[in-house]
Amino acid sequence: MTMNIDVTYTKSLKPKPIADNIAFGKHFSDHMAVIDYSEEKGWYDPRIVPYEPITLDPAAMIFHYGQTVFEGLKAYRTEDDRILLFRPEKNFRRLNLSSDRISIPTIDEEFALSCLKKLLEIEKDWIPTAEGNSLYIRPFIFSTEPNLSLAPSKTYQFMIILSPVGSYYKEGIQPxxxxxxxxxxxxxxxxxxxxxxxxxxxxxxxxxxxxxxxxxxxxxxxxxxxxxxxxxxxxxxxxxxxxxxxxxxxxxxxxxxxxxxxxxxxxxxxxxxxxxxxxxxxxxxxxxxxxxxxxxxxxxxxxxxxxxxxxxxxxxxxxxxxxxxxxxxxxxxxxxxxxxxxxxxxxxxxxxxxxx
CATH class of the missing domain: 3.20.10.10 (D-amino Acid Aminotransferase, subunit A, domain 2)
Known part of the structure; x- marks a missing residue:
């Protein structure tokens, strides 16, 4: 996959959450990555756009047959202000294994990682600096075809959204x-x-x-x-x-x-x-x-x-x-x-x- 990634910047930046009070999965960054899929085109139109609600037909197959997969990984900011990912290639490999299990077309893993890196470059200010905090990354794919037939969808969307999260252990590790x-x-x-x-x-x-x-x-x-x-x-x-x-x-x-x-x-x-x-x-x-x-x-x-x-x-x-x-x-x-x-x-x- 050698396509360019188009970028549309938001016109209104969100306030960042307070470092000492970041609840898991409650806050989301300004932008998200999106790629579409159809049987005719394969995966196409990779883009980074403002974070916003999505519109789906009520008959979209995700609502009826649950054809969706997701991943979870984190970006960390180091003491010398570098941004690190931990084994991200393993997450995109596992995403494809999950997709294959429920008949979702696989995605180019290297290109998906490139999309993530581009998104992180744009959203780097959302990566927390406080001790123990990080940026949670949620790549996911879901079926979008409006069809109630019991068969795999012919259209999908791949997305990556970002969520700053606090330390999992607020008072140290407790069994x-x-x-x-x-x-x-x-x-x-x-x-x-x-x-x-x-x-x-x-x-x-x-x-x-x-x-x-x-x-x-x-x-x-x-x-x-x-x-x-x-x-x-x-x-x-x-x-x-x-x-x-x-x-x-x-x-x-x-x-x-x-x-x-x-x-x-x-x-x-x-x-x-x-x-x-x-x-x-x-x-x-x-x-x-x-x-x-x-x-x-x-x-x-x-x-x-x-x-x-x-x-x-x-x-x-x-x-x-x-x-x-x-x-x-x-x-x-x-x-x-x-x-x-x-x-x-x-x-x-x-x-x-x-x-x-």
Whole structure:
């Protein structure tokens, strides 16, 4: 894809949010990137335009059949005023994998990244400077054809919007309580669990409501067939340090392949920490806990990077992990990864991309 990116600047700039009070996903920058798709033209008309509402026909297929995918990544401002992205090529690769799963045409990944860089150049003043703050980036694709036939859409739009966000941890990293969900299912092998698509997240709301009512922050999901094997925690991948070895559920066809997950595994291997991807049952975890072998547990994802788990409630059987304190390994992973992302720590893996 070698097209030029047209730019239309807004005539009215928005006020920026106050650095100490930036709620997640509530504020949006002045411009957005847009590319259209049709069967006849393919992807065409890339442009950066003022952020504004979009108009769709009531019969647009996105409203009826949920044909949409999205990604989430961040831009960071370093102490020496550089702008860094963290492994953005992996996000656009995963966007295409998600698209392929639900019959959306794939997009040129390098060109999509070029659009993002151009947008960030224009919106660089929206990247927060305060400690722990960043600019959340949301690329997404949705079907636009007005048609109620049960078939893939013939037209789509790709967009990127930007949202400044505050530090995920306002008072430092605090281990969270987790409700083990044994009724509802997030995804099954052969379904859409490996795709970052809207329906996966809406399907999780009911279980999250139940967890919240019981005083827990997140849900631990089990496999959808036997309700036996651990899969994800909330919308994050999950890791357990058991008797010196780090275990994370293998990518079995129902688990999203997280960019943070991938990075954590690579770092652990580089540090010489035993790490294995395999199935782990709740029974095995509880047995290890009963023997005093569960040392740490944590979720990983773009928003929090590392979210320590302090308690698991499995049908009344409570597992208190590391006295509800963040573990030494979890803290080291968080400090190193966030340090790389913000340019405070050397990047030996060549993961960061500077926007110039």
């Amino acid at each position: 969270v309580g987790i409700h083990v969900e044994d009724e509802y299912t997030r995804a099954v092998r052969g379904g859409t669990g490996t795709a970052k698509t809207a329906g996966n997240y809406a399907a999780a709301y009911k279980a999250q409501e139940k967890a919240t009512q019981e005083g827990y922050s997140q849900v631990l999901w089990l496999d959808g067939v036997e309700k036996k094997y651990i899969e994800e925690v909330g919308s994050m991948n999950v890791f357990f340090k058991i008797n010196g070895e780090v275990i994370t559920p293998e990518l079995s066809g129902s688990i999203l392949e997280g960019i943070t997950r991938m990075s954590i595994i690579e770092m652990l291997k580089d540090w010489g920490v035993p790490v294995i991807e395999r199935r782990i049952s709740l029974e095995e975890l509880y047995d290890a806990y009963d023997k005093g072998q569960v040392e740490e547990a944590f979720g990983t994802g773009t928003a929090a990077v590392i979210s320590p788990v302090g308690e698991l409630n499995w049908d009344g059987r409570k597992m208190i992990i590391n006295n509800k304190q963040i573990g030494e390994l979890s803290q080291k992973l968080y400090d190193t990864l966030t340090g790389i992302q913000t340019g405070k720590v050397a990047d030996p893996y060549d993961w960061t991309v500077e926007v110039k």
